[in-house]
Structures are given as C-alpha cells and as structure tokens.
Amino acid sequence: TQLLEQSPQFLSIQEGENLTVYCNSSSVFSSLQWYRQEPGEGPVLLVTVVTGGEVKKLKRLTFQFGDARKDSSLHITAAQPGDTGLYLCAGARDNQGGKLIFGQGTELSVKP
Amino acid sequence: EPEVTQTPSHQVTQMGQEVILRCVPISNHLYFYWYRQILGQKVEFLVSFYNNEISEKSEIFDDQFSVERPDGSNFTLKIRSTKLEDSAMYFCASRRVGPYNEQFFGPGTRLTVL
Secondary structure, eight states: OOHHHHHOEEEEEEETTOOOEEOOOSSSSSSEEEEEEESSSSSSEEEESSTTTTTEEEETTEEEETTTTEEEEEEEOOGGGGGGGGEEEEEEEEEOOOOOEEEEOOEEEOOO | OOOEEEOOOEEEEEETTOOOEEEETTOOOOOOEHHHEEESSSEEEEEEEETTTTEOOTTTOOTTTEEOOOOSOOEEEEESSGGGGOOOOEEEEOOSSSSSSSEEEEEOEEEEOO
C-alpha cells in the first residue's frame, strides 16, 4: 500500500513568516499534486509536479518534487491570512487515469 | 473557467435507503472519479471510470456501490442500501486525456445517514 505522510499536521504562524510543508513516501509516484481545501468544499488544484527535482512557483508558493519522486515540499514565503486553509498532497502511480493517493493534510493558520 | 458540479450539496437519508449522487464533469474530460472524505480523515479513492466502464475500484466500493454515465454529461454514484458509516463528503473528479494525472474536483455532496 502506498502512503503519503504529510508534516506537520497543524501549523499556526504569524503573518509574514515563512513555512514549509512536507509530503513523504517510500514509494515512487509518476506525478504529485498539491491541493488546497476550504471547509465543506472540494480540493482545488494548485500545482502538478512530474519530474524528479522539478521546482514550480505560484506567486509566494514554491513546490518541489524530490529527485527520486518519492517526496515533495510546499514552501510559502511571507505567509498571509489568506493562505489559511488545508493543504493536501496527492500522488499518482501512473498518468493513465489512475487514482490519487492523498496525504492527511496540513492545516495552516496564519494570524494577522 | 469550466468546473465540476455536484448535486445535491447535502443529502440526508435513513439507513437502508438508496441514494444517488450526481456529478457533471468538465465537458472535454474523459476520466471520471469518485472519492470520499469521512470527517477528519483523508480523502479516499472509491472508483475510476473511463470509456464507459470501471477501470479501478477500491475495497470500499463493494456491491452496494455502483456508478453510471447515463448520458453525455452526468456521472452518478449510487449507494443501494446506505449504512451509518457511509456518512461522508463525496467528491467527484474528472481529468482530460493527457500526460499528467491532473484531477479537478467538484464541491462535494455531504451525505448524512441517520
């Protein structure tokens, strides 16, 4: 069974601080997605990484896929209260339409 | 921007009753999925559907569950005889044919079984 472990589970920081969320597995993934989920809503896709070592930036968010494609990180620079939410990583074993395996999520709270 | 839609947003039912959850995937997408999320737990895969047939299903997706694409736009999940433990958020997702497994999720249906 492939598992994705996210850490930390909860993170409470002040506005302006930087943070990193980690997503780790012992298995290789063909691609890895990061989603953001608001309470009572569906996950919203932020980014997909597919190549080992790949780095993608989305404004103040930086996503990295590990060289071995077993882990990923999300780094937020100068966090803002609007970044508050649940961040989920999800891995795919194949890119042919297979299921996504989700981590348990990181609940981020950014206080003004 | 196109998005996945789901109805109803909230369904309350009695144990043993049948429910049908409906989804309209993004129009040019060909892969369809159902996931569920029990309160406080991970999002879990239920089933994937492609070319009018199930391509993969999880252990959760037993004989009480079925999926259907009755027309060119809807994708449904039926639970024949609901149990208390079926209470969860059910998410539909879809993706297009392409090199990346990018799945787009609907807003979910909250199913409450009493």
